[in-house]
Amino acid sequence: MVKSKLFAEVFYQSRIPQVIGDLEYRKPFYNQAFIEFLGYSAKELKNISMSDCSHPEDHEKDEKLFFELLEGKRKDYEVVKRYITKDGQVKTAILNVSYIRDPHTGNAYCLGQLIDLTEKLMIEQALRKEEEKYRLLAEHSSDIIALHEPDSTYLYISPSIKGILGCETEELLGRKPFEYIHPDDRDEVMKKYEKVVSDLVPMRGTYRCKKKDGEYIWLESSLKAVMDKETGQARELISISRDIQQRIETDELLRKSEKLAVIGQMAAAVAHEIRNPLTPIKGFLQLLSSGVENYNPAYTAIILNELNRIETIITEFLSMAKPHTEKMRVLKIEELVKQVVHLVRAGAHIHNKEIILEISAVPEVIGDENSLKQVFVNIIQNALEAIEVNGSVCVTLHTSQDFICIEVMDNGCGVPKELLPKLGEPFYSTKEKGTGLGLMTSYQIIENHKGKINIESEEGSGTKVSLMLPYVEVR
Known part of the structure; x- marks a missing residue:
């Protein structure tokens, strides 16, 4: 059949x-x-x-x-x-x-x-149970669950709004949330809201919202669009908002305590580093003041060298600790690298060391010119100090995924693998008279530029430092 x-x-x-x-x-x-x-x-x-x-x-x-x-x-x-x-x-x-x-x-x-x-009846009963379960979740959730029109008008608000903002649900129905958002946060929230409506992508953001008594508290909201299958546009919006005021206050206290802890650690480290050169200085000065005969002039040279070391430690510490305002703007990173290489190349030639520069065209970045120059000088200078006479440092520039990568490679002595994790810590350095503050500052600057530093090294074969900075997308 x-x-x-x-x-x-x-x-x-x-x-x-x-x-x-x-x-x-x-x-x-x-x-x-x-x-x-x-x-x-x-x-x-x-x-x-x-x-x-x-x-x-x-x-x-x-x-x-x-x-x-x-x-x-x-x-x-x-x-x-x-x-x-x-x-x-x-x-x-x-x-x-x-x-x-x-x-x-x-x-x-x-x-x-x-x-x-x-079976159909069983499915309908199950759906009704699911709807009832979700309704119960919304009605008893500690978060504010709301349903909005595409223009953000409230269609439904869970009762938890009362405990968080002090408002009854009936007071907000038919109104828009932007009426209650802090004026300084409104534009940013509006941009994210418009992106959810236009691109149908979920977004999350934090902002200050006004309570019924006029006080502002911090909220964290997730917003998602419900798409109309026929039109392909947003039919409704669902928002879930959480009171994070206590979390914000706790984070601020933690940041303050962390700063105090860091200050204490840095003060202890500086005291330790300065005490070391003070010991020979004090000894030789006591020797000089005792009126000893046949005083060796070399002692004075040692005293001056140790004083210079103290001055270097204090200068690096102050340059790292003092607040400064970064002037962010669009930069041609290849021009910046060329300037730094040209700056340090003369000193390298004096010591018979070579800097090789290999640059390809790369997109622009947003950054602070002086801060990035400081990083490039620190990294290239470290590489030059790690190589012997007739050694070379290779600086390359290329694009890698979402980043511009500046690589500084040397054929110097390298760093043992067990010591790599310690690089970037204050007062830890593989150099005899290094303080580690330069590399620590470099890490901080690159992190402020939303980039990252990666160090690869093999003892006896050299070191490669990769600086990665996000580039500006061309539209």
């Missing part, structure tokens, strides 16, 4: 109960879903007529429609009827009957398909 193997597989494997037979349903074929629906085995169904499985009260209505199908008055019909399963259970289902004809043989058949209303 079903000549196509593919169509036969679809029929027998379908999850919809189906039966197909001639116009009098002689020798019908049942799929597995139909067999399971009635509870009989396939063998048992061969000896049972369709009327035996139907509820007696539905025979008349079903037969009338079936005869209209046979007489050609209709090509299909749909009727709600009851079936009696093998275990005596009564199941209600929608029966769809279609008149079909085999195009090859011209034989006519009837195809019956069932939709179990019991």
Whole structure:
């Protein structure tokens, strides 16, 4: 009957109960879903007529429609009827009957398909339970859950608004949230809101919101658009807002305590670093003041060298600690690197050291020119100090994914792997008289530019320092 193997597989494997037979349903074929629906085995169904499985009260209505199908008055019909399963259970289902004809043989058949209303009712009940569960979650959530029109007008607000802002839900319905956002935060929130509506991408942001008593508190909100499938545009917006005022205050206290801890650590480190050169200075000055004969002038040179070391420590510490305002602007990073290389190249030649510069065209970056110059000078100078006479430092510039990468490679002594994690810590340096403050400052500057520093080194083979800065996207 079903000549196509593919169509036969679809029929027998379908999850919809189906039966197909001639116009009098002689020798019908049942799929597995139909067999399971009635509870009989396939063998048992061969000896049972369709009327035996139907509820007696539905025979008349079903037969009338079936005869209209046979007489050609209709090509299909749909009727709600009851079936009696093998275990005596009564199941209600929608029966769809279609008149079909085999195009090859011209034989006519009837195809019956069932939709179990019991299962549908169970699904509807489950959906109602889900809706009730989500409603309960919204009504009892500590966060503010709100539904908005595309223009941001409130359609629904959860009762938690009362505990957070002191407002009743009825006071805000029909109004827009921008009326309550702090004027300094309004533009930023508006930009994110417009992006959610236009691009249908979820966004998150923090801002200050006015309470009923006029006080402002910090909120964190997530906003998501519900798309209209027909228009492809935002139909509604869902926002979830959380009171983060306590978190903001706690973070501020933590930042202050961290600053105090850092100040204490730095003060201890500076005291330790300064105490070291003071020891020989004090000793030689005591020796000089005692009126010792044959005083060696070399002692004075040592005193001056140690004083210079103290001055260097204090200068680097002050340059790192003093506040300064970064002037961010669009920069041509290749020009900046060229200037720095030209600056330090003369000193390198004096010591028979070479700087090789390899630059390719790269996008622009947003940064502070003086701060970035300070980083480049620190890194290149460190590389020059790590190499011997006739050694070389290679500076390359290229684009890597979302970053511009400035690589400084030397063929110097390298750094042991176990010491790499300590680089960038204050007063830790692989150089004999280094303070580590220069590299620490470089890390801080690059971090302020939303970039990162990566150091790779192998003892005896050299070091590669990669500075990565996000570039400006061309629109």
